[in-house]
Amino acid sequence: MHLVEVKDKATRQLFHKVPYLIYQNDKNWAAPLQGMVEDIFDPKKNKTFRNGKAIRWVLVDEQGNLLGRIAAFINYNLSKTYEQPTGGCGFFECIDSQEAANLLFDTASNWNKENGMEAMDGPINFGENYVNWGLLVDGFLPQGYGMPYNPKYYEKLFRTYGFEVYFEQYSFHLDYTVPFPERFWKIAAWVAQKPQYQFRHFDFSQTGKFVKDFCAVYDAAWSFHEHYKPLDPDDIYDFIKESKAILDPEMIWFAYHDEKPIALFVMVPDINQILIRLNGKLNLPGILKFFYLKYKKTMTRARILIMGVDPKYQRSGIESGIFWHQEQIMKKKTHRHYTEIELSWAGDFNPKIIAIYEATGAKRAKTHYTMRYMFDRKKKVSRAPLIG
Numbered sequence: 001m002h003l004v005e006v007k008d009k010a011t012r013q014l015f016h017k018v019p020y021l022i023y024q025n026d027k028n029w030a031a032p033l034q035g036m037v038e039d040i041f042d043p044k045k046n047k048t049f050r051n052g053k054a055i056r057w058v059l060v061d062e063q064g065n066l067l068g069r070i071a072a073f074i075n076y077n078l079s080k081t082y083e084q085p086t087g088g089c090g091f092f093e094c095i096d097s098q099e100a101a102n103l104l105f106d107t108a109s110n111w112n113k114e115n116g117m118e119a120m121d122g123p124i125n126f127g128e129n130y131v132n133w134g135l136l137v138d139g140f141l142p143q144g145y146g147m148p149y150n151p152k153y154y155e156k157l158f159r160t161y162g163f164e165v166y167f168e169q170y171s172f173h174l175d176y177t178v179p180f181p182e183r184f185w186k187i188a189a190w191v192a193q194k195p196q197y198q199f200r201h202f203d204f205s206q207t208g209k210f211v212k213d214f215c216a217v218y219d220a221a222w223s224f225h226e227h228y229k230p231l232d233p234d235d236i237y238d239f240i241k242e243s244k245a246i247l248d249p250e251m252i253w254f255a256y257h258d259e260k261p262i263a264l265f266v267m268v269p270d271i272n273q274i275l276i277r278l279n280g281k282l283n284l285p286g287i288l289k290f291f292y293l294k295y296k297k298t299m300t301r302a303r304i305l306i307m308g309v310d311p312k313y314q315r316s317g318i319e320s321g322i323f324w325h326q327e328q329i330m331k332k333k334t335h336r337h338y339t340e341i342e343l344s345w346a347g348d349f350n351p352k353i354i355a356i357y358e359a360t361g362a363k364r365a366k367t368h369y370t371m372r373y374m375f376d377r378k379k380k381v382s383r384a385p386l387i388g
Helices: 009-022 034-040 048-052 098-114 152-162 183-194 205-221 233-245 284-295 319-329 350-357
Strands: 002-005 050-061 068-076 086-094 121-123 135-140 164-175 198-201 252-257 260-269 300-310 340-347 365-373
Touching: 002 009, 009 034, 009 050, 009 068, 009 086, 048 050, 050 098, 068 098, 068 152, 086 098, 086 198, 098 121, 135 152, 135 319, 152 365, 164 260, 164 350, 183 319, 198 233, 198 300, 198 319, 205 233, 205 252, 205 260, 205 300, 252 319, 260 319, 300 319, 340 350, 340 365
Parallel strands: 086 121, 300 340
Antiparallel strands: 002 050, 050 068, 068 086, 121 365, 135 365, 164 340, 164 365, 198 252, 252 260, 260 300
16 A cells, blocks of 8 residues: 555546545435535635645555545644644545555654644544534434535544544434424514514625624634634635525524624535535536526525624524524525525534524434544543533
8 A cells, every 4th residue: 555645637536536436335425526625725725725734645555446545734823722733634535444544644643743733633624614524423314515424434443543532513403394392483583573683684795794794793702712713704705705606695694783793693505415416526517407406496405504692692592583584584485495404513512502403403413523633642632621
């Protein structure tokens, strides 16, 4: 076995071929768009490169057969917020071979060591954590857009190598054909109609205002988090630009108290229900098929990407007010084809958001792990501290 660094068109193609080998008989897997994966490793498109670096490899045997792949990266803005400098690895795919997995993990950890790191998290993303983040260990079902999917044996490969759980990530599923608990709607309607609160959904014509409001809520909601870093407005503009084809303005909400932004809610149609039919490629036929399937209302699931509330209003029930307004939209004829909502992901370190999800009647359906490998093997992993 030997590793090949990904650095040209030919090796990039090998990198993208590996998952097709792993999931060739798995009907739950939706191939991600190769262009979106490549954007993550493009310094011109991924702003994490401003203060970070990344590298990736494919693993082949002596006959040139693909065995696996991995990427290693360091986000220096994030790495220095931990007790020890911590890098990452991700986009891991591997045959069921501990020997092959160990070679991939060794290569990623050695690269992180050479760049001053003392630990490595994985599998994670080189960028924001709402996509490509975590190891699936429970709930091997079709995943919501951006949520990782992997074979069951991956957990064994990670644990045997020495990774330990840093935190758990829970995804809740809501059967939208079943009414919410009556008590929830009573509270929601009461909050939603309070005159001091205003609720507005996103409008592309006022993108600048809503990006500003998004940053204000995000910074208020997460500034007390151990690994907080201020949100770059350009990241939100980029997300809107890149996701415009799937974003539904009526699924993105903001709450205000006397016109001050205090809460946000972002839900997207589950594009995986279309991607699973495109085989990871968005060429001209793929584009036409995408819009046809979108028009035919193929997407019956939606995924909540993020929900945040200014701590001063976290006991006000404001999030239920957002759900109430969203419900009025979902009752409209054009939105009635949605039958399931995935609320993801809630870290085990955030009991407040877990309580909010459970209050809707949603059930925990999937669990992912964010795992950590300490380079000093005498040191144990400390679990992520609880928020609040």
